[in-house]
Amino acid sequence: MKPTHNPLAVYVHIPFCHVKCTYCAFNTYIGLDALVDSFVEALIEEIKYIGRVRPSQRVGTIFFGGGTPSVLTPAHYTRIFAALHDSFAFDGDAEISLEVNPADVSYGYLRALREIGFNRISIGMQSANAHELRLFNRRHDNDAVARAVSAARGAGFGNLNLDLMYGNPHQTMGDWENSLQAMLTLKPDHVSLYALTLEEGTPMQDWVEKGRVPEPDDDLAADMYDFATAQLGAAGYVQYEISNWAKAGHECAHNLQYWRNMPYLGLGPGAHGFANGVRYSVLLSPQRYIKTMMALDGNAALLDYPLTPVVDQVNVLTQKDEITDTLLMGLRLIGEGVPRQAFRERFGIDLLDLHGDLLRGFAARGLIAFDDERVKLTDQGRLLSNLVFRALV
Structure with missing residues (x-):
């Protein structure tokens, strides 16, 4: 299959979960197991549709997120991969990632996924502390994480990420140190650390509003971030993004596509995409998604790329x-920042010609550093990144 376009990323959203985490505001659903087979059929149809609109696009990364992608079986993924290979041209070294819940996976399951074509796995550890996992309504314990990591390594995954959360209600610095140490003991190739955010409509946000749990302490969360940065650096991890660290060569190529603001397709209910100057999102309801994709008229005119019949919202972007x-x-x-030459080639203007006074002002305050090659945040700027970002909007 001959590639016809520049490489892009593909995100596939699997909206099913066995239980709902108390902090989660993603488009996920429990109790819909009976829809899984129909969802897979609809997803395959969406993949094929994009393949008809623009055949054989070159793909460098695919990321299956959720929800809980490990709800699907290897048989499901075999069929999904067949559709992807029929519709896209994979780079030879394409990064293909899957998020999993450590409570779901076994060596046999992960070995089957590795043979299908997955080569990167992200395990939702979140915490090593039982009281935090109970607060989050997570189904696993720390032993399950260790078993999942061991199974993944045995199955042949040489690129493994672990997620942790900090700034949680009731979390102490001792709790955080325990989680970090437990995570480092498992020797992941990549680490993602996320500060808890109180999302509208989640149980966690409701509990904080009603005083059932304390509001997260921003100052303590900042101390936790600083502590983790030092610990991970000492352990040989390089911080390449505000929330992400990796051993050399294990940076997440898929997420780099997002951070470089390069094109990616979003497939599945609630997925977001950006391609051809358009940001879009797929309708949220799995039932409507399935009904729409399975009722397509094969003779109907195709929509303009990257749209499909299940796209619900579209925002055509200006250059600004x-x-x-x-x-x-x-x-x-962190290290790359915004390369000035690439910016000039893409937009026809230099960053300092566009925002020179603002950037020089932030540089004088020690928040921004720039030279002939790039503009990037300083260490202090990372801690005050929202201040910088608001000024640039």
Whole structure:
């Protein structure tokens, strides 16, 4: 299959969960197991539709997120991969990632996924402390994480990420140190650390509002971030993005596509995409998604790329929009920042000609550093990144 376009990323959203985490505001559903087979059929139809609109696009990364992608069986993924290979041209070294819940996976399951074509796995550890996992309504314990990591390594995954959360209600620095140490003992190739955010409509947000749990302490969360940065650096991890660290060569290529504001397709209910100057999202309801994709008239005219019949919202971007997005995303990259030459080639203007006074002002305050090659946040700027980002909007 001959590639016809520049490489892009593909995100596939699997909206099913066995239980709902108390902090989660993603488009996920429990109690819909009976829809899984129909969902897979609809997803395959969506993949094929994109393949008809623009055949054989070159793909460098695919990321299956959720929800809980490990709800699907290897048989499901075999069929999904067949559709992807029929519709896209995979790079030879394409990064293909899957998020899993450590309570779901076994060596046999992971070995089957590795043979299908997955080569990167992200395990939702979140915490090593039982009281935090109970607060989150997570189904696993720390032993399950260790078993999942061992199974993944045995199955042949040489690129493994672990997620942790900090700034949680009731969390102490001792709790955080325990989680970090437990995580480091498992020797992941990549680490993602996320500060808890109180999302509208979640049980966690409701509990904080009603005083059932304390509001997260921002100052303590900042101390936890600083402590983790030092610990991970000492353990040989390089911080390449505000929330992400990796051993050399194990940076997440898929997420780099986002942070460089490069094109990616979003497939599945609630997925978001950006391609051809358009940001879009797929309708949320799995039932409507399935009904719409399975009722397609094969003779109907195809929509303009990257749209499909299940796209629910579309935002056509101006150049100003793309410039702002490129700056806000690129400044999250610690070493890379926003390369000035690439910015000039993409937008026809130099960053300092566009925002020179603002950037020089932030540089004088020690928040931004720039030279002939790039503009990036300083260590202090990372801690005050929202201040910088707001000024650039």
